[in-house]
Amino acid sequence: MGFFKFLFSKTFLMQLVLAVLALVILTFVLLYGLRASTNHDERxxxxxxxxxxxxxxxxxxxxxxxxxxxxxxxxxxxxxxxxxxxxxxxxxxxxxxxxxxxxxxxNPSGFREIEIPQLVGRTQRQVEPTLLALGFKIGKIDYRDHISPDEVLELRHDGQTIQAGDALRKTSVIDMVVGNGKGSYRTSGDAAEDSINEADDLEDAGY
Incomplete structure (x- = not known):
């Protein structure tokens, strides 16, 4: 009987209320701290x-x-x-x-550099789309006496001859020297040799 009497005593009820109140406060503090630490709902x-x-x-x-x-x-x-x-x-x-x-x-400081493939000796119709696909621009087209029409004889950039393996920045302007279908396959060395032989023939003839 004494135990049940204690359960309904003012002392026990007061302790129970205080314990529940402390639990509520502790839960609120924990939830508030968790919300603050995770910036809950803050965007x-x-x-x-x-x-x-x-x-x-x-x-x-x-x-x-x-x-x-x-x-x-x-x-x-x-x-x-x-x-x-x-x-x-x-x-x-x-x-x-x-x-x-x-x-x-x-954004980087400029266009990346792209290596020039072997294009000299191909036709202009082959070289132009290749250069454009690589990101270059086509500049001036100069024609030179050469027996093969439309053959690309030389590539240039800013007046300098470009070799296969050289690297230029994307969007660089490339000029081309193209054969016009005139002349012959004779090289300058062949022409020089013919001039020497001709001079020797004239000398032998007494001229």
């Missing part, structure tokens, strides 16, 4: 970083309590400033938590 709109330099990116993300990581450089795009942001993830306008990293792709 930040990702700013548009397109075409920004890394200095401006740093300022913009510091103001938004966000961070960034440069993960790669893209193919050069002349519409974007050098070393500016060309892609970002998450995209502008997306909502993220405080401290989130924004992954950036930058």
């Amino acid at each position: 930040i709109a990702v700013p548009d970083l397109s075409k920004m330099s890394l200095g401006l990116v740093q300022q913009e993300l510091d103001n938004a309590d966000l961070n960034y990581v440069v993960i790669d450089s893209s193919n050069y795009n002349p519409d974007y400033p050098t070393f500016s942001v060309i892609e970002q993830n998450p995209a502008a306008g997306k909502f993220v938590k405080e401290g989130r990293k924004i992954y950036l792709v930058l």
Whole structure:
């Protein structure tokens, strides 16, 4: 009887109320701390970083309590400033938590260099689409006396002869020297030898 009497005593009921109250307070504190530590329901709109330099990116993300990581450089795009942001993830306008990293792709300093394949000796109709497919531009077409019409005799860039294996930046302008179908296969060495033989013949004849 004494135990049941104690259960309904004011002392026990007061202790029970205090224990329940302490449990409620502890639960509230734990939940509040968890919400605060994980920034529960707190969202930040990702700013548009397109075409920004890394200095401006740093300022913009510091103001938004966000961070960034440069993960790669893209193919050069002349519409974007050098070393500016060309892609970002998450995209502008997306909502993220405080401290989130924004992954950036930058515009490189220029077009990459491309190696020139062996094109001399092929026809102009073969060489032009090859150069265009590689990303080059076709410049002037000069014609030279040569028995093979349409044959590419020489490639040039800024007045300098280009050899197979040379590397030029994409979009470089390449000029061509093409045969016009006139003349012969005789080389300058053959012509020089004929001149010497002709001179010897004239000397033998007494001229």
